[in-house]
Amino acid sequence: MAYNVPAYDTDKFSIGPGILYLGPTGAEPTIDIGAVRSGMSVAITREKVDIEQGIPKTLVETFTTKETGSITLNGLEWNLDNLPYAMGAGTIVSTASNRVFKFGGTITFSKCALKFVHTQPNGKNIIIRMFKARGAGDFTLSFADDPHEIPYVFDLLMADTDWNGQALAVGEQLIEIEKQLV
Numbered sequence: 001m002a003y004n005v006p007a008y009d010t011d012k013f014s015i016g017p018g019i020l021y022l023g024p025t026g027a028e029p030t031i032d033i034g035a036v037r038s039g040m041s042v043a044i045t046r047e048k049v050d051i052e053q054g055i056p057k058t059l060v061e062t063f064t065t066k067e068t069g070s071i072t073l074n075g076l077e078w079n080l081d082n083l084p085y086a087m088g089a090g091t092i093v094s095t096a097s098n099r100v101f102k103f104g105g106t107i108t109f110s111k112c113a114l115k116f117v118h119t120q121p122n123g124k125n126i127i128i129r130m131f132k133a134r135g136a137g138d139f140t141l142s143f144a145d146d147p148h149e150i151p152y153v154f155d156l157l158m159a160d161t162d163w164n165g166q167a168l169a170v171g172e173q174l175i176e177i178e179k180q181l182v
Helices: 080-087
Strands: 019-023 041-053 058-075 091-094 099-102 111-119 125-135 150-156 176-179
Touching (some): 080 125
Antiparallel strands (some): 091 099
């Protein structure tokens, strides 16, 4: 008999990567970036300031002074169409024989929308919606013996509306995570 085994529900277990969709802001993203390496991460950070009063000082309140979010993953497919999204700038030029990513000299960052869909072993999805983001603008590619990994880093931006044009309330403007139950 095993000791110290907690009560658990295997329908809540999750393993492996998922699919990242990207596209222009204001609409649900539909561009599948393709194969990815396991290890995608979503980071949400809240910086705070503590308010203390009295002698000895006692914590009486805490306020958030900064909220940030980001998503980081590595793609495995060479798809130049994704690079302007990841870099927040750049253009794609196509001819009959090639596609070329051109980059440099743009002072602003373009915006995009992101949706990450992960299917759990029980067949239910975890869906992460990022209504407004920008590519972090960093790109380092190592030509090595392992499969080439295309880095994708996106910083989340505050959004006023969702993809249906509905206003997002305060407290809902950075990220939305849905876990399907049925």
